[in-house]
Amino acid sequence: MVDVSTGLIALASGLAIGLSAIAAAIAEKEIGVAAVGAMAEKEELFGKGLVLTVIPETIVIFGLVVAILILNLAKGG
Amino acid sequence: MLKPHEMSSVIITGPNSELEAVIKELHDMEVLHIVEHSKNELADIGKPLDSAGRLSEILVKVRALTAALNIRREENKFELKKGLLEIESNVRKIGNGLGALNDELKKTEELISKNEAVRQELEILKGLNIPLENFTSYKSLACFTGYINEKNFQHMNGELSKTTKNFMLFKSGEKRKFIALFIDSKNREDAGSILNKNGFSQMNFSNIGGFKGAAMSNLKRTGEENARLQKKRTEIKNSVEKLANGHKAFLAAADKFLSIQLEKAEAPLQFASTPSSFLIKGWIPSGQLNSSIERLNKAAKNRIFVHFEPAKTHDNAPVKLKNPKYAKSFEFFIDLYSMPTYKEIDPTFFIFLTFPIFFGIMLGDVGYGVASLLFFWLLKRKMKAKSFFNILMLASFVSMLFGILYGEFFGYEFIHPVISREYEMFTLMYIALAIGVVHVNIGLIIGFINELKSHGLMTAIYEKLSWIILEAGVGLLALSYMGKMPISPLIGAVFLGLSILMLFKGEGVKGLMELPSIFTNILSYARLMAIGLSSVVLAVIINDSAKEFFHQGGVFVLIGILILVVGHIINIMLGLLGSFLHSLRLHYVEFFSKFFHGGAKKYQPFGFKED
Numbered sequence: 001m002v003d004v005s006t007g008l009i010a011l012a013s014g015l016a017i018g019l020s021a022i023a024a025a026i027a028e029k030e031i032g033v034a035a036v037g038a039m040a041e042k043e044e045l046f047g048k049g050l051v052l053t054v055i056p057e058t059i060v061i062f063g064l065v066v067a068i069l070i071l072n073l074a075k076g077g
Numbered sequence: 078m079l080k081p082h083e084m085s086s087v088i089i090t091g092p093n094s095e096l097e098a099v100i101k102e103l104h105d106m107e108v109l110h111i112v113e114h115s116k117n118e119l120a121d122i123g124k125p126l127d128s129a130g131r132l133s134e135i136l137v138k139v140r141a142l143t144a145a146l147n148i149r150r151e152e153n154k155f156e157l158k159k160g161l162l163e164i165e166s167n168v169r170k171i172g173n174g175l176g177a178l179n180d181e182l183k184k185t186e187e188l189i190s191k192n193e194a195v196r197q198e199l200e201i202l203k204g205l206n207i208p209l210e211n212f213t214s215y216k217s218l219a220c221f222t223g224y225i226n227e228k229n230f231q232h233m234n235g236e237l238s239k240t241t242k243n244f245m246l247f248k249s250g251e252k253r254k255f256i257a258l259f260i261d262s263k264n265r266e267d268a269g270s271i272l273n274k275n276g277f278s279q280m281n282f283s284n285i286g287g288f289k290g291a292a293m294s295n296l297k298r299t300g301e302e303n304a305r306l307q308k309k310r311t312e313i314k315n316s317v318e319k320l321a322n323g324h325k326a327f328l329a330a331a332d333k334f335l336s337i338q339l340e341k342a343e344a345p346l347q348f349a350s351t352p353s354s355f356l357i358k359g360w361i362p363s364g365q366l367n368s369s370i371e372r373l374n375k376a377a378k379n380r381i382f383v384h385f386e387p388a389k390t391h392d393n394a395p396v397k398l399k400n401p402k403y404a405k406s407f408e409f410f411i412d413l414y415s416m417p418t419y420k421e422i423d424p425t426f427f428i429f430l431t432f433p434i435f436f437g438i439m440l441g442d443v444g445y446g447v448a449s450l451l452f453f454w455l456l457k458r459k460m461k462a463k464s465f466f467n468i469l470m471l472a473s474f475v476s477m478l479f480g481i482l483y484g485e486f487f488g489y490e491f492i493h494p495v496i497s498r499e500y501e502m503f504t505l506m507y508i509a510l511a512i513g514v515v516h517v518n519i520g521l522i523i524g525f526i527n528e529l530k531s532h533g534l535m536t537a538i539y540e541k542l543s544w545i546i547l548e549a550g551v552g553l554l555a556l557s558y559m560g561k562m563p564i565s566p567l568i569g570a571v572f573l574g575l576s577i578l579m580l581f582k583g584e585g586v587k588g589l590m591e592l593p594s595i596f597t598n599i600l601s602y603a604r605l606m607a608i609g610l611s612s613v614v615l616a617v618i619i620n621d622s623a624k625e626f627f628h629q630g631g632v633f634v635l636i637g638i639l640i641l642v643v644g645h646i647i648n649i650m651l652g653l654l655g656s657f658l659h660s661l662r663l664h665y666v667e668f669f670s671k672f673f674h675g676g677a678k679k680y681q682p683f684g685f686k687e688d
Contacts (some may be wrong), residue, residue: 045415051665054658058601065603068506 035062123345205250488616513602539583
């Protein structure tokens, strides 16, 4: 069994990635809807649409980096 | 490579008598990208050739027939022997044949629906057992037919009896009765109001006039008639299909032939023209310029004049990308995004270098690589988008190489890995970020060259070099603070301050606001590690859960195999989608934003058809 502090660290790193993923998802939803709408009008906009849609994905990457840093605490501690 | 084909702007002028010959030659050469002329005080746009009206008329007919005969477009080889005349007479013949069949079909369908109406009426009347000729109109009798509820029936019967004795009442059915009432016409109005009071709903039989005898025998006759009509309808439909099959090759070939002729006939709409001469503006790749001019002069018997000059930096020339054969497939990504302008660097070659590597780092598994390579190879043989599958096959191959580096075969460690994705994720993240630094800086250098060419050295330094100095400053600061480098933090700070000043001069306040973007861009490359990590962890989980079943033996082995197959197929699909999109995104967002302008027109020569 792991002790409580390790569990809390795991929980914290889970929250870091999970919450940032939700945030990215909400942002991407809005942009994705608009991008698909624009693409239906003009097919050439696929490239630009894709780029704009994936911009908020960076948020998850931040979440991931923070999660990994927190996990590192478990090793160090 | 890096630069598109060189273009020359071309102006062709000549007398209208040579217009048709010039158009024909241009269409055959497939080399001139026409710049559309817009009407101005000097010259109007040209008029279509005389044949255009007739051509479009026949083309409309051909397309109408294609649609009416429900013919799908497909490849076929049909030779049109006598050209337009043959098409015209054939189209008329097919049209007449189809018209006659359609008329007959319409007639038959009308008969069928009438027959159906008769049948419905006979079905209702068959319970009454009255000869049908009795339902004609009488002078001294009134006839009511319709439905009434059983409850009201007795009541109505009583009331009628009170009024008169001169009536006959027939009924059929259980709860909701169908009745036929024949009554002295003197009592017509009384009977009508009695019926109305009792909730009678009238029904008229308009389709059985002239029918004689019992309803049952008529019903049988109607059924036979119906069968005959249905058969006839099927026959007509079969002949329509036969007509379609017999002529579909001809119609497709005619459509193609006419479209090409019409394109030529309507080409003058894009030219400038005066009452007696024409002027065509456009672009020809410089390499094909001389031979093209020679051919044009020959076709027009040297009665035209061609002016040409090479494209200049700020010309809005159409772009024909030029890349070695092995990198050509990657032009697909540029097509998807936007054409680089004429003097910009064409990034196709860089995508060719890095896209498969990024994809491979993320998918990185020998088994997955082999599976997807086979999958895309099969798809490529079936589908049209060859370049798309070429890219994916190359990327799958690189995934296999990275699979060897990671020592992974369907998530199973089959050799000792050079670097393990599962356990050494920090090392891998640093590698990913290092790749990010290199990639972003390549982008900045390309941007520097682009700016140098279009806006001069100072703009290039302020707008692009400043970012590199900024990175260096932050890097030096971090290293000195962490004690990894024995220098004063001041040096880093000076770099930082200098770069911020340069950015402010180059891009204004907007540049200052975007300061952190370069670091988020680099951090974004951490996904190279993250996607791969999620893929390998899923694969390991699939293998472990299948192993549990294998240990139990017996039927469970089958379940274990099922888990392995389904699990890995899903994981491959997820992995392919993720690796493809994220690799593409790193190029479109992080890489392109450092240098790419785009928005140029694609080179589309007159007469050229993409298949």
